[in-house]
Amino acid sequence: MMDLGQRIRKQMEVNKIFTPTTPVDESSLFSGRQQQLGRVVEAIAQKGQHVVIYGERGVGKTSLSNVLGQLLSGQSSVVIAPRATADSGDTFSSLWRKVFAEVTITNNKQSIGFTSEKLFSQQTLSDQIQGDITPDTVRRVLAQVGAHSLLIPIIDEFDRLDVSVTTAIADTVKMLSDHAVPATIVLVGVADSVDQLIREHASVERALVQVPMPRMSGQEIRGIIVNGLARLGMTAKDDALDHVVLLSQGLPHYTHLLGLNGTLNAIEEDKVELTSNHIERAVIKSVESTQSSIRSAYSKATSSNRAENLYGHVLLACAMTGPDELGFFAPGAVREPMSILMGKQYDIPSFARHLYDFTEEEKGPILERIGTERKYRYRFKNPLIQPYVIMKGLADGKISRDALENFLKRR
Ligand SMILES: Nc1ncnc2c1ncn2[C@@H]1O[C@H](COP(=O)(O)OP(=O)(O)O)[C@@H](O)[C@H]1O
Ligand SMILES: [Mg+2]
Incomplete structure (x- = not known):
């Protein structure tokens, strides 16, 4: 039997592993998506290629872009993957300011770290750029930073931007490609197709690798539960996994929701194996706690x-x-x-x-x-x-x- 303290710690841990409303930001909790990752990595490896990831809301676009940096690190160079989440009010300049604010500059000019390592005394790239950011500023800054690192600026929720801004970004992507600037822009947004996201996309077509994100396969959905439980030293019965696959309908939000509530049920009973009974009871709780x-x-x-x-x-x-x-x-x-x-x-x-x-x-x-x-x-x-x-x-x-x-x- 677990004592009360152990049980509470376990419950806290479960809530960090199964996160229905937060994108994954740890590669060990990221399941599947090998094909999509492969396409993105291929584009990163090629000069002049950039990426657009698009699909339905909730399929896991943000999560994939989140783990890119981690999956690529350990390669030869420093990986910098600054991300900006677009708002409907953003201009070209305000958006790129968000990107540059994510890149910290340490005293040693050669090493550029992530925001997570930011200290109070450290400056960001954004602090060093005065005034409006133009496509030309972007080109110059990316060329400088990209010379010492694997640079992957990510712009998420691209669909929220004004058409004037998306057009300016598309033009910039084309210019970066033409100048062979050593950086890979990753655009991420909700859309059925790329032309819904970028109206003028014909002109950037050659520079842009399209990565559609479909719903997750049964195998990928199972992986979310199996990986999560492994962290807790737990396992799942096949039948429980089948049940989660059936109910998730390829949308990982529900996998996390059922995983969370099902695992809490199991822990309450001091069980280390998740059964379909735990999931069945989790359905009622999940329905009540859905957004x-x-x-x-x-x-x-x-x-x-x-x-x-x-x-x-x-x-x-x-x-x-x-x-x-x-x-x-x-x-x-x-x-x-x-x-x-x-x-x-x-x-x-x-x-x-x-x-x-x-x-x-x-x-x-x-x-x-x-x-x-x-x-x-x-x-x-x-x-x-x-x-x-x-x-x-x-x-x-x-x-x-x-x-x-x-x-x-x-x-
Ligand atoms: N590959 C994955 N492995 C594990 N969980 C995932 C994966 N992709 C998405 N999720 C989970 O699914 C939910 C929705 O993911 P998110 O990345 O926010 O989707 P989108 O950006 O497409 O709306 C989140 O709870 C996230 O943790
Ligand atoms: Mg998202």
Whole structure:
């Protein structure tokens, strides 16, 4: 038996390992993504190449860019990977100031360290640059710093920037490439495609390696739990891992949420092996502790004046469809899950109205729609809502675990 002190320490540790709302910043807790990392590293190795990482919200873009520096260090040169998180109000100059503020200059001119090592007396690159930062300033500074290091400036949440700023950055990337400046810019943002992120991307196409981030595979999701538990000297039953994979829907946020609550359940029972019973109980807790914005989006979409209404069921059926790579599903795909939920055959006309309502302001809109009549396709506006809807359905008893598993495995 653990004593109280041991148990509390263990609980604290679990909270550092499973972090549903914080990107990973430690390479030993980072799971999978070998293919995407390979593409980024290849670009870093090549002169004149820069990187754009894009994908759905919550798939792990920031985490990947976070661990890049650590994964590359141990190579010959010093790695400097300063990151700036863009805000909608940022200008070209304010954004680059954020990047340069992350680079500290130590007394010894040759060694340039990370902010984490910053002492009060130390200056940053930003302190040394007066006035507005122009593309030319960026070129000069990067050329200087990059001469002594492996320099990888990262600009995250690129999608939040004004089009004038993204255009200026694209032009700068092109110029850096043309001048063979020894630095690799990594742009990161939420988007379905690069042209959503950079309007003028044709002109920078040759300088920019595109790295789409898909949802995580089952193997990568398992890795998150297995790596995390290994840190705690714990293991998981296969069945528990399968359950987490099923519920995460490729979105690591939920893997961390279920990992956190499931592991706390196990520790409470003094167990060193995570079982699917721990996960099952974690579902209820996780549904209750999901971000309030997601919970309120769900209740807005499913509430109705009429007690007898199908919104909750139709939304769950939508969440159960097998969407395409960009998250879209056709109304026809809702038929089967809806019929399973209701225990009798349901056809499109019986829920077409609900689908339409979900795209209206009054219900969020929780879904967005593309295409033309008869060829409409829908998807969850915020992808993180989809796994929540499934877990909520389980917690509320709208569907059993067995029925869900059977259906999702077939889809
Ligand atoms: N490769 C990974 N291994 C382990 N956890 C991950 C990984 N990628 C993302 N996560 C976790 O998933 C959640 C979302 O990741 P994040 O990097 O913030 O996504 P994005 O930037 O695409 O919105 C975070 O809780 C993060 O810790
Ligand atoms: Mg992010």
